[in-house]
Structures are given as structure tokens and as C-alpha cells.
Amino acid sequence: MYAIIGTWKMCYDGLTAGHALLAAGGTAADAVEKAITMVEDNPAYSSVGYGGLPARDGHVLLDAGWMDGETLRYGGIMAAENIRNPIRAARLLCGRETNCLLAGRGAEQFAVSAGLPLRDMRTESAMARWRETAQTFRPGDPLTAYRGHDTVCVLALDGAGRLIAGTSTSGLFMKEPGRVGDSPVVGSGFYCDGRYGAAAATGLGEDVMRGCLSYEVVSLMRRGATPQEACEEALRGLSSRKLALGEDAGSISLIALSPAGAFGAATTLDVFPFAAGSPEDVRLLAARQGDGRMDIRPATAEELEGEP
């Protein structure tokens, strides 16, 4: 058995490449790295890696996380610049016992010392959009999650039964310098326990962290929930608390994968597209608000239209 699941339409090509690695007997770690680096390298995706939209000072700040379900070890970089493939830095940091989570210049120095390629992550297109927005942006203006894409999260299970979780993002457009979202934060942006399952989150990181949602999903799977039940219950828990506080449900989507290769997805959005691969094929699916529970079916052309 092997399986792979990733967030948003934008992960489809990478997921297909990761799926091919798994089909050829490759490891979950190589499949996750392959899938995410393809999204990072593609300048069309303005919420991840090269071409990501900058913070309000015009710098592109990268967050990424990695966790290995066999060792319960993780790695992460936060608010880091110039690292061509943040996910590769996070993967390498996962091999350490201390100094696994590095912020800012420290993360960049680590990438250099590890021989990872650097790159100016600012594209003309992203900087043009920043210049335009910066003309009218005021410090108190609200920040919102992207529409139709955001953090790329990939979970994979390989033939040897190893589970891996990875995440990568350039974070909210016009965020404050140094702002860190949920993506590099263990338990919020991702969590992976080889015994019980893996989970990851995309959307407004500040809200995801209030509920430690990825850990909560895996914790529910540990107590017997299916990945689908766990995603729905974890999201329902936080959403109901937010509603009780007079807030709206916000913009949060979750994915999960079990050690048996079963997957789940849930969202507070009208529709959340994602891709999932099993030994049969890789498919573009969508989670939608159903009647009391999530409706998971193939994404329609209409639902994918206009999305990067």
C-alpha cells in the first residue's frame, strides 16, 4: 500500500510526481519532498516559495515544516529568506536532536552550511502586486487567507509503512515582518505519528494555532476516529468555539492520512480542492459543506476555475 494527499489544485502536478516515486518503490520522504519542491519552484503559485507574495516590507518570508512519523522528529524554518526550497531545509533539520526549528537569518545560515541552493524568491509579478498594494495599505488593514490556494501540505505513506508530513508557504500577503503562521509549527500546521496518522492544515494560521488542529486530528485518530471523522470533528470543535466567541468560522482546511492509507479532508470554506493518490490513480477532489458533514467528491471544472 502507498498513498499521498496534498492541499489545493496547485499540488496536483507535484503529487503526481510524488505518486510516481511511491509507485516505483520510493520513500514517503522523497515523495513529499518532490511534490512540495515542484510547488515551491513554480512562480505561478503566489502563496508558496518562488513567486510568493511578500510581507509588507517587500521581503518574501518562508515557513516550512517536516515531521517523520517513525521517529516523531520534526524540522522547521520560519520567517526565512532566500532559501530556494524551504521544504528541503525542514527535512534536513528533522534529522537533528536539537536546533530543529530555526527562524530568520539562522535558518538561512543553516541552508548555506547544508549546501542548499539560495535564490532571490521575489518575482517581478509578485513585486508589482506588492508595490500596488503598498500604495494604499495601512498597518491596521485586515489580512486574509488566500482564495483557492494557500499553504501546500503533503502527507505520504510508503510501501514500508512510513508516514511523512511536509508543509511550505510564504505566508499571508502583507504580513508584518517576522510574522510566523502555523505551517512551521508542530501540532498546528502539521503532525505525524506513524502509529496513528498524519495531518496538516491550511488557511489562516493564527486561527489554526488556537486549536492545535493537526495534533488534535491525529489525537482523534489515536482514539479510533477515521481520518475523515477526525478532520471533521477537530474543525467542528474550533469552529463552534469561534462562533461562541462571536467570530465567524474563518478559513481553515485540514487533510489527514492513516497508516492504512485512508484519507480525510474538511473545510470551513464552501469548497476546498485537494489531490489524493492511491495505487490506482491520483485524483483532484474537493471537500464541500454537506448536510451536517463533509461531502467529498471529484472537483468540478467550475470549482477549479480561476484557481492557480
Add this chain to the structure above:
Amino acid sequence: MYAIIGTWKMCYDGLTAGHALLAAGGTAADAVEKAITMVEDNPAYSSVGYGGLPARDGHVLLDAGWMDGETLRYGGIMAAENIRNPIRAARLLCGRETNCLLAGRGAEQFAVSAGLPLRDMRTESAMARWRETAQTFRPGDPLTAYRGHDTVCVLALDGAGRLIAGTSTSGLFMKEPGRVGDSPVVGSGFYCDGRYGAAAATGLGEDVMRGCLSYEVVSLMRRGATPQEACEEALRGLSSRKLALGEDAGSISLIALSPAGAFGAATTLDVFPFAAGSPEDVRLLAARQGDGRMDIRPATAEELEGEP
């Protein structure tokens, strides 16, 4: 009812001051801030705030976190320099909807814009110790948690029933530049849900994050565990996984506080001193390895000897 609990002997004076605020009808938030700022301001404590031991490049990098159990909001700063009272920055960031977690220079810029005082956090004593250690330190040398002190964590409940969690540390001595531990990470270093309880962790942050321990403690309290049961079970869970992986149990200590004012503590160490205050008094206690469960009793003079 009101209650306050904090990690290590070093929190005792601050906890006594926070306790006095609560006794006079003050808020849990003011009690936590008071208790932690007193530890931050004291140069005798080499693992927190002013006088904290530096990273291997000689810079003192500060981590702090704050969570409000009523709103489920939090704030945090990571790998930040020159902020005299990191806990005050974390508290202010908790009032925001986005940009709640700031790393490095961004955190410092926020402190300046918020009017918080800056300070060169390096003391002669800390820098002398750094110079001596740096002479022989090699990049691969293992880093270890402090002995007898570490992150200051304070949990408080006020007469209005509000629960607050706060943490502050300068992190591991000789850490890599940019290294972030568990203390500013929601769910790992701290978690606080007004309905179910608050928890915080001290010790080797890299290990604490593998188990999302503070969230796990509160999650167990949500399912009916007492704070003491929750601390023990959460720690046992991670320790048994570490042992199964061929590792030792590591250096981790936990504290918890329920919305009714009951507290708990657990440790992988031989002895973990902490302070706890109820309407009656403030006492220096210690958690020790007991016969299958933790032994919680007043700390003896011998157990406190030599500790900062």
C-alpha cells in the same frame, strides 16, 4: 477562588508578588505578567530574560508565549533580541487577530512600536561564561537543558474565573542562531482553554514539541482527567515513545491548572521544584519520581540547594 503556579524555585518571588495581586482582586493576566517580569529582570537567572545565556554567536535570543483561556487567543515572540520584558510583548500580541507570533527583528520592531522598553540583555557574567565555553565549543557538541531551572512558566486563575498562561526563556545555552524552542509555540510550550484548564512545559523544547505536551495535558483535562493525572499521563505517553525509540526519557517537566484552581505537576527528572499559590499561601513544592506515579510534596532544603 484564585490560584497561581510557576516553574522552578526561581519563580517564587515573582509568584508571591502575582499572588498578592490576585488576593487584592487583580486579574490573572496582571499576576502572570508580574510574576514573569520579576524573573526576566533578575540577572541571577541565566535561562530567562536579562542575564540569559547567549546563543553560540554571543547574542541573547528571547522566546516568550502568552495565551488567554477566555478568547483562545495567544501571542508569542521568538529568537528576538533586546526586548527587556519578552512576556509583555507576548501579552500585547495576544490582543491581535493576525501577526500574533513574531520572530527576530520583526518582534523587536513590534516592541519598539508598542513602546516597550529595550535593553541590552547581555550581562558581564553571562558573556564571561559564553567566552569561556566558546573557546572549546564545537558545532556538533550536544546541547542540554539547564539543571534546576529553565523556562519560567506561570499559569494563573483569577476571581473572575479567567485562566492565563505565560512563558519566557532565553533558550538553550550555545544554541544555534535563530533556534526556537517550545516556549513560544502554542500547544507545546503552553496552552490555555478557560473551559478545561491551562498547562505549560519546561525542559528540552525539541522533545516537548514532539508530543505537543501542553495541548495534550489540556486535552486530557477536557476528557475528565485531573491536572495531576493529565500531567502524568501526557509525560508518560511521550516518555514511553522515546524509550521505545531507544532514547532516554529526556528532561521535561509539566505544570497544569484547572478552572477550579486545582494544580498538577510531573517530571522526567529526579526532582522538579515549582511554586504554587492558593488563597491560603504560596509554597515551594517539588515533583519527584514516586512509585509508579509522581510524589508531590514541599521541596526540601537539600533539593533546593545550589539552585538559582
